[in-house]
Amino acid sequence: MDRKTIVVTGVGATTPLGGDVASTWDAMLAGTSGVSLIEQPWADDLPCRIAAKAAVDPATVLERVEARRLDRVAQLAIVAGTEAWTDAGFGFGDDNPVDRERLASVVATGIGGLQTLLGQWDIQKDKGVRRVSPLTVPMLMANAAAANLGLRIGAKAGVHTPVSACASSNEALSLAIDIIRLDRADVVLVGGSEGCIHPVTIGAFGQMQAMSRRNDEPERASRPWDVDRDGFVMGEGSAIFVIETLEHAQARGAKIYGELAGAGITADSHDMVQPEPSGAPQARAMKLAMKAAELEPADIVHVNAHATSTPQGDVTEAGSIRQALGDGTAAIVTSTKSMTGHLLGGAGALESLATLLALRNRTVPPTINLDNPEPDLGIDIADKVRELPEGDIAGINNSFGFGGHNVAVAFTNRYATGG
Numbered sequence: 001m002d003r004k005t006i007v008v009t010g011v012g013a014t015t016p017l018g019g020d021v022a023s024t025w026d027a028m029l030a031g032t033s034g035v036s037l038i039e040q041p042w043a044d045d046l047p048c049r050i051a052a053k054a055a056v057d058p059a060t061v062l063e064r065v066e067a068r069r070l071d072r073v074a075q076l077a078i079v080a081g082t083e084a085w086t087d088a089g090f091g092f093g094d095d096n097p098v099d100r101e102r103l104a105s106v107v108a109t110g111i112g113g114l115q116t117l118l119g120q121w122d123i124q125k126d127k128g129v130r131r132v133s134p135l136t137v138p139m140l141m142a143n144a145a146a147a148n149l150g151l152r153i154g155a156k157a158g159v160h161t162p163v164s165a166c167a168s169s170n171e172a173l174s175l176a177i178d179i180i181r182l183d184r185a186d187v188v189l190v191g192g193s194e195g196c197i198h199p200v201t202i203g204a205f206g207q208m209q210a211m212s213r214r215n216d217e218p219e220r221a222s223r224p225w226d227v228d229r230d231g232f233v234m235g236e237g238s239a240i241f242v243i244e245t246l247e248h249a250q251a252r253g254a255k256i257y258g259e260l261a262g263a264g265i266t267a268d269s270h271d272m273v274q275p276e277p278s279g280a281p282q283a284r285a286m287k288l289a290m291k292a293a294e295l296e297p298a299d300i301v302h303v304n305a306h307a308t309s310t311p312q313g314d315v316t317e318a319g320s321i322r323q324a325l326g327d328g329t330a331a332i333v334t335s336t337k338s339m340t341g342h343l344l345g346g347a348g349a350l351e352s353l354a355t356l357l358a359l360r361n362r363t364v365p366p367t368i369n370l371d372n373p374e375p376d377l378g379i380d381i382a383d384k385v386r387e388l389p390e391g392d393i394a395g396i397n398n399s400f401g402f403g404g405h406n407v408a409v410a411f412t413n414r415y416a417t418g419g
Contacts, residue, residue, distance in 0.1 A: 003294075004181050007415050008257040009249050010088025010242030011353055012080040012191075016235050016340050019056030020083055024350075025357055028365035029385055033219035033339050035233050042199040048211040050218040051197045052235030052341030069135055070148065071113035072195030076238035076346075077145035078152070081107070081189055085153055088242035089254055096154055097252075104157040104185040105150035106176045107240070108168035108192040110345025110401070111201070113140030118200060145193045149240075157185040165401030166306070168192055169239075169348030170409050174263035176243055177292075186248045191240035192349035202234060208273070210310065222342075223369035224307035224335035225314050225381055232308040235341030239349035241356075246415060258356050259412040261295065261394065264288025268404030275313055275400060279320030285406040286324035286396055293410035295394050297325040300410075302364055302388060302395035303379075304355040307335035308342050317398065318377040327378060331395075334382040338368045348399035352409055355397040359413040362388040 013020060016034025017027035027034070034052040043049045058075035059067040067075055090096055116139040124132050138144060143161035150159035158179065162171040169192025176190035205211045212231040214221035222233040243260050264285040270276035290297065303321055307314050325331055336354045343350055358364045364386040373381065394412040399405075 005246035006177060006180055006243050006260045007246050007249050008241050008243055008260055008356060009254040010084040011257060012083030012087060013237065013239040013350065013353055014054055014056060014058060014076055014079045015237035015350055016052035016055055019061070021353070028336055028339060028354060029363065031339065031366050031368045033368060034235065035218045035221055035341055037215065037218050043202065046199065046202055046206060047213050048202055048206045049215045050212065050221055050233055051202065052233055053197060054237050069139070071116040071139045071144060073109055073113055073193050074145040074148050076195050076236065077107050077193035077240065078148060080191065080193070080238035080240040081149040084240040084242050085189060092152065098187050100154040100156045102157055102186040103153065103155045104159070104179050104188045105146050105153065105155040106160045106172045106179070106188055106190040107146035107149055108162045108172035108345055109142055109145060109194055110163065110165050110168045111194065111196045112142035113144055114196040114198055114201065116140040118198060149189055153189060155189065163345070164405040165403055166342070166344050166347055167399040167401035167405035167407040168345035170263065170352065170397065170399040170407035171265065173260065173352060173409050174265055174407060177260060177263055180243070180245060187242065187244040189240060189242055191238065192346040193238035194344045194346035195236045196344065197234055197236050205234065212309065220369050222309045222338050224309045224338050224367055225374050225377060226370050227372045227374055229309045229311065229314065231310055232337070233341035235343045237343050237350060238346055239353045256415050256417045258360050258416045259414045261410045261412050262289050262292025263407060263409045264292060266406045268406065270404055273402050275316045276404070277316060279316045279323060282317060282320035282398065282400060282406045283323035285408040286320070286398065289396060289408040289410040293394070295410060297329065299394045300325055300331050300396055301393045302355065302358055303331050303333045304351045304395065304397045305333055305335045306398040306400045308337055315374060318379050322378050330380065332364050332382050332386050332388070333379045334364050335367045336365055348397065348407065352397040352411070355395045356411050358388065359393055359395050359411055360416050364388060
């Protein structure tokens with residue numbers, strides 16, 4: 001396969017820390033927590049009553065009619081995708097200069113239009129089928145975010161929606177790389193979105209004993225690698241990238257954030273929810289990402305870990321990082337989930353964005369709430385803002401999901417331009 005160089009030329013986000021990329025990044029560097037108490041009455045009887053809601057309600061950003069026709073997962077994606085597309089210097093309609101037959105949309109989700117599905121079911125039960133919205137199916141389907149963004153930018157090279165639990169977004173990035181390197185498109189709008197803070201999801205994850213119950217200290221609940229961690233905190237939001245070939249970007253004089261260099265995918269084949277204890281499949285995903293990116297372990301100066309704040313998962317990943325990069329690796333590791341909570345299918349996109357910005361700005365956001373680190377992890381965890389070295393540097397973002405999905409994505413700061 002022709003290894004075309006792929007670069008990021010636009011970024012967009014709406015997250016628990018801010019309504020755009022700039023505010024999200026500033027909040028990450030400040031060590032701000034986006035976790036708060038769920039104030040709706042439905043949470044009163046739940047063991048877990050906290051979540052990381054989007055800092056800006058996407059329905060207030062979109063036109064009112066448009067917002068009513070979109071599930072929350074698609075609303076978030078449209079907000080982030082519009083920012084990314086505009087940031088890349090592209091317009092809409094007749095102002096879109098991209099050859100639409102060489103333009104694709106790949107937007108992942110882990111759960112999809114849950115709010116619509118369960119909301120319309122409640123309406124049917126309480127008021128009858130005639131009150132169910134005729135837009136229900138286009139709103140609830142998992143590919144709605146990718147399809148709506150594809151319609152907005154006129155993508156005709158393909159519209160895709162990977163669904164691989166919490167590894168979904170990184171799988172979308174991997175697919176987007178393949179689409180460009182297989183010469184199916186020159187430009188891809190790619191990322192992930194999730195918007196499923198709902199009594200059913202909060203209750204179900206709570207029944208699994210997977211979620212933090214630190215309801216009296218929401219901002220301190222997500223604490224990866226801390227000995228007092230007691231589970232993850234659910235978040236919502238979206239992060240979207242515009243990626244294109246280096247040749248295409250340079251020909252139009254585009255601003256470049258860095259290189260989307262490669263991805264690696266493996267599966268545990270061990271358990272539906274628990275990681276394979278040795279961490280070997282996770283490590284192999286990182287090794288495959290480095291191989292695809294033509295990088296060596298010594299080139300990796302930063303890892304944005306999956307680290308969700310669960311007892312087993314955090315320890316397993318620390319071991320897999322050591323296996324992939326070598327014992328004594330100097331890579332600075334962080335978990336931005338300590339601030340954003342866990343965006344499930346949208347997590348990889350947001351954390352890949354944090355990885356890209358860390359390399360571009362040579363600054364690693366902290367892992368907050370790391371008061372009492374798990375002993376003998378053997379990795380260098382950033383419990384405060386850390387600086388990265390000068391020169392060409394590379395980093396990895398990890399995403400792992402229920403079902404044993406492991407996806408690692410490698411970025412570099414090569415080709416980055418000012419602005």
